[in-house]
Amino acid sequence: xxxxxxxxxxxxxxxxxxxxxxxxxxxxxxxxxxxxxxxxxxxxxxxxxxxxxxxxxxxxxxxxxxxxxxxxxxxxxxxxxxxxxxxxxxxxxxxxxxxxxxxxxxxxxxxxxxxxxxxxxxxxxxxxxxxxxxxxxxxx
Amino acid sequence: xxxxxxxxxxxxxxxxxxxxxxxxxxxxxxxxxxxxxxxxxxxxxxxxxxxxxxxxxxxxxxxxxxxxxxxxxxxxxxxxxxxxxxxxxxxxxxxxxxxxxxxxxxxxxxxxxxxxxxxxxxxxxxxxxxxxxxxxxxxxxxxxxxxxxxxxxxxxxxxxxxxxxxxxxxxxxxxxxxxxxxxxxxxxxxxxxxxxxxxxxxxxxxxxxxxxxxxxxxxxxxxxxxxxxxxxxxxxxxxxxxxxxxxxxxxxxxxxxxxxxxxxxxxxxxxxxxxxxxxxxxxxxxxxxxxxxxxxxxxxxxxxxxxxxxxxxxxxxxxxxxxxxxxxxxxxxxxxxxxxxxxxxxxxxxxxxxxxxxxxxxxxxxxxxxxxxxxxxxxxxxxxxxxxxxxxxxxxxxxxxxxxxxxxxxxxxxxxxxxxx
Numbered sequence: 423x424x425x426x427x428x429x430x431x432x433x434x435x436x437x438x439x440x441x442x443x444x445x446x447x448x449x450x451x452x453x454x455x456x457x458x459x460x461x462x463x464x465x466x467x468x469x470x471x472x473x474x475x476x477x478x479x480x481x482x483x484x485x486x487x488x489x490x491x492x493x494x495x496x497x498x499x500x501x502x503x504x505x506x507x508x509x510x511x512x513x514x515x516x517x518x519x520x521x522x523x524x525x526x527x528x529x530x531x532x533x534x535x536x537x538x539x540x541x542x543x544x545x546x547x548x549x550x551x552x553x554x555x556x557x558x559x560x561x562x
Numbered sequence: 563x564x565x566x567x568x569x570x571x572x573x574x575x576x577x578x579x580x581x582x583x584x585x586x587x588x589x590x591x592x593x594x595x596x597x598x599x600x601x602x603x604x605x606x607x608x609x610x611x612x613x614x615x616x617x618x619x620x621x622x623x624x625x626x627x628x629x630x631x632x633x634x635x636x637x638x639x640x641x642x643x644x645x646x647x648x649x650x651x652x653x654x655x656x657x658x659x660x661x662x663x664x665x666x667x668x669x670x671x672x673x674x675x676x677x678x679x680x681x682x683x684x685x686x687x688x689x690x691x692x693x694x695x696x697x698x699x700x701x702x703x704x705x706x707x708x709x710x711x712x713x714x715x716x717x718x719x720x721x722x723x724x725x726x727x728x729x730x731x732x733x734x735x736x737x738x739x740x741x742x743x744x745x746x747x748x749x750x751x752x753x754x755x756x757x758x759x760x761x762x763x764x765x766x767x768x769x770x771x772x773x774x775x776x777x778x779x780x781x782x783x784x785x786x787x788x789x790x791x792x793x794x795x796x797x798x799x800x801x802x803x804x805x806x807x808x809x810x811x812x813x814x815x816x817x818x819x820x821x822x823x824x825x826x827x828x829x830x831x832x833x834x835x836x837x838x839x840x841x842x843x844x845x846x847x848x849x850x851x852x853x854x855x856x857x858x859x860x861x862x863x864x865x866x867x868x869x870x871x872x873x874x875x876x877x878x879x880x881x882x883x884x885x886x887x888x889x890x891x892x893x894x895x896x897x898x899x900x901x902x903x904x905x906x907x908x909x910x911x912x913x914x915x916x917x918x919x920x921x922x923x924x925x926x927x928x929x930x931x932x933x934x935x936x937x938x939x940x941x942x943x944x945x946x947x948x949x950x951x952x953x954x955x956x957x958x959x960x961x962x963x964x965x966x967x968x969x970x971x972x973x974x975x976x977x978x979x980x981x982x983x
Contacts, residue, residue, distance in 0.1 A: 488795050492710070506711045520709055
């Protein structure tokens, strides 16, 4: 693990391997996902990689009808909206991600707070965005 | 360390002018800024000799992207005939011209200049809607773009967190939209000039004349619930929750307080200035407030010695309806979680106790992003100098107004308090 630089490039490399990794501050032990190379709390740069459990809960979300150029290219539009949101990981850090497996046509039925598990989209493909971080509901 | 701020010497606003905000296919931001400058010039009660202008500070987000033209400070300085006086462009996304205003204030307060022109411009409508969205997204964090979040998407996510925490809903957001559309017809500079009710009537009339099915909306909210009339953009943000694409310019004259009476007998004094920075969406402490706004507000209140109760009306950055609700809480006008109720109760209407966005706000006045911060301060100017006509805040002794400007998804926020003495 040590070979990946603690920055967005290293983060992306781990996503390609199917790992959601963050950086942990050696001073205050706060976990940052995506990683930070400098802890904004301690303002020091002794950081090391830490793997997350890849689980969390939905903190906020949206169902997007008019998407980003990349999402429009994937075929999403007014008749086929997609969801993105903020996920609070069990470790406490929050990440922004695509949210799959929830009803994008009826977003009013989606419950903020629902448990989610990580998944990795476009892993190993030549999509120029690389692996895209996503979450989907944990089936009870 | 945090400390209470003060200016080295007082600064006053003595002139203000803006172009109409709209989508223009035969004017660029140079033309619009010249228009704003001419109006500013005409607004100076005792006249302005342009030779007296020491410098220009110009806010512009991204002419680079929208019209593939940068370096817009010096080029506009030339358009106004100010060459060889110095010109500086400021960029803080949608807060670019509030930053220009601050730089102008600092330049005068330091004693370096006495008379400074500040302004802002943006020329957005020459690009397609998708391209404009891409241009605005330049101010979001890279993580948000990769997650598929658009600008409306970020504010939509914030709305769901607010709904969850405080039990609010889309219906509350509609109250913001209806209020903004009620104010806008009273503002001749506004891009949209119809109240929702009038827009409904026009659509009914058109349907009848075309022999089409006549919509049977019972009231404004019924209209806003109709997805044909008000389609989702990024749920729960629908079309009428989002500000439009606009072109426009705004221009303000700032001078040292000690020479203000050479220009007017009723200057506005810059009594509170605040600016803060915020984090990306995922790393914010809490999704239901803007850290940068709270910091800007604290700085401005501390500097002025005023409290939220002293502010008689305010312009706030309603790029999306949910944003207005967060701002009126973050600025201390209403307690956290109470903003949506205040709007519902009509407290922020023009005739309410705390009028918000009397101009129609970004939603209706328009949002040429680089011009917005200055234009908000111009609304405060018009109100405090009794130039707001039919949208004048109906309070007997109107003395103190404020403007809040936000850049990006909350990365840059400013709060400025002006006083007529």
